[in-house]
Amino acid sequence: MPLKPDLPHPEPQQRRVGYAIVGIGELSADELIPAARTSEHAYVAALVTSDSQKGNAFARAYDLTEEDVYTYDRFEELKDREDVEAVYIVLPNRLHREYVERAARMGKHVLCEKPLSVNAEDAQAMVEACRAAGVLLMTAYRCQYTPQHWAAREAVQGGKLGPVKLLDAIHGQVEEDPEAWRLRRDLAGGGPLPDVGIYCLNTIRFVLGLEPEWVFATLHQPQDDPRFREVEESMSFMLGFPGGVIANGLTSYGTQKTATLRVLGEQGTVLMDPAYTYQGLSLTISDGHGDFQPKLPDEDQFGLEMDHFAECIRAGKTPWTPGEEGVQDHRIMDALYESARSGRVVRLDRIEGRDVFRGERPQVPGQG
Template sequence: MTNETPRLWTRRRMLGAAGGLVTASAWMPPVLAAAGSSPQVKLPPTFANTERERPGPPNPQPDAERVGWAIVGLGHLSLEELLPAFGQSKRNKLVALVSGDRAKAQAVAKQYGVPDKGLYDYKTFDRLKDNPDVQVVYIVLPNSMHAEYTVRAAQAGKHVFCEKPMANTVAECQQMIDACKKADRKLGIAYRLQYEPHHRALIRMARDKELGTLKLFTADNGQNQGEPNQWRHKKALAGGGALPDVGIYCLNAARYLSGEEPIEVHGFSHSTPNDPRFKEVDEHFAFHLKFPSGFQANCTTSYSTHETKRMRLMGSDGWADMDPAFSYGGLRLRIATKSKAFPKADDTVERSFSQTSQFAREMDHFARCVQENTVPHTPGEEGLADMRIIEALYRSAREGRTVKLEAPKKLDAFRGPPPKEEG
């Protein structure tokens, strides 16, 4: 027995006691100060340079420096994806909830530590202006409500992040853009895949001509909808069916992969007679897009097929495909080109990136834009561009003809600077 006070065997002490060969202070670098008041920690590599690079510590911002968000609407997307994403966010914190169901809001608030003062319903929504903890309002409501609540949020002095499709009409999209500009507030549209590492890599490959000249794009995004009375099957609430809900992923991908805007569109719509789900909205929608360079896209989308989420980008020198391409996780990217080592063979490789929350990534980007006063990569103008094409596709399907569009000549005409955190 000894009267000596027990000493804890910490990791640092163990390193120092290992034969005196190494100490924690010698092996571990000091905390590195970054711009601003947030400390940044960098660790030395532990693997050989033959292994993929690790991202390192996440270095989240302290709570006091994070951007406060209010989530408007507590449906499946909010409860299953957005609220859990705050746990992976580096720049954001959840400070308020808006719901028409008080009991649900109170239960969720307890789960995520939202104070009672951060609970609102749709009648008290405008009181957000009196809550300085809220800097961003995330609109996660039926499509027909996006314009109203974006305008009200901007008038309350809050930045707005809005789910896609941006709205039901081009006119509503413009109303949202105008309201945020008048209030000097930022408006971002939640195109999560434009921030996702596999899609970011494919965008860079396309811009760097790694597939040669882009020629064709094909994409299919379908799912089998259930309950006929849900809001997605009501035209007044949803604006349309499969096209604006899941077809928008194919449309947007064709645009951001090529960087171009279509000059001709042709759409084909079908709904099965007597299926109660599709009395008001389209069940299937197929469409063709033609771009100024000659690049073309053929896409299908459906509300009554088993889940399919795939795409392929084809160039003169190779192709790249993703299957799944549009899911919340599990994305796979394959690339095929002529083999440099074996000229009589093709090389097909799979490129894998770390797959953290897509929602945390897009929200962190928007928070950075708020903190640094920069333009979001997917601003309101990006959502407006998609809605203009969707309206043209519906017109094409109704009239049975190709619809011509005017398109800007420069690439990425409606997008802000690319996100700083690529992978």
């Protein structure tokens, strides 16, 4: 992985929160560690990896020492690091529960990559472990912290589109490596749905602020492709919301990279294309008088979520996307897989109100 030692280093701040990054894969190397270097409220204090040599290389590049690098069997030694107040779990999905629970027992706050786990039962256990330990748990839903997604949400909920009728979300890419852990059901919990399709599901819930009442899904798992021996290649799903709003989602590991969100109202539309990429998000709002593209900053999404969690730690407030938000997506994904197996609509518990599973609203650049 290429290192990025040339990014500007932020000025030290008295109350910045130190993170231990657990897992130095592509996401950590290319996005998380560089994001923390420009963060306002957070910084990387330690690294946890299976490869000490790799960890030491990153330590040298990012102003850490070899004493700041830990292997997984030394994870509990972080308990004595007062400067490590939070851990960011960036491991295969199946390992999330183990490391979240271990971190909670050490009294460390936890930011965990999406999906929160592999099913709703494990995700709920993670929430309960952190609650019992008195630490915060946040699900890393970076798209709920961008100016573009918040502008889309405000257009939808602020009446600019009139009554919303339909939503359409697509997130697909080609997974070429048949040995990738994301293609192993025991490690991933599923195929593209919990990896890239979750952006469709979570963003639909976010822009509406509502929870679905029923779901329906169908999937395709080719029998002659070694990549998909255990998980689906593609899934199509439908979500039914209060008031008759219907959302359609498509996700796949077999299509050219596509990442879109469209919201259709009686008097206007919202289009995000791309909608889930790390940079270059594009938003167009049509309200019957023409198309409008708000001028919004292209912020570092990982830096925004890390800063928000740091601020919540300092203030003792529930983060905007707490563990409960991750659990709810797992409940829905579990129902989608059940629907795909049975061929039937699956009803969900009706949940009244808006943003029921969310916490303190984040400070988002470009938004009031």
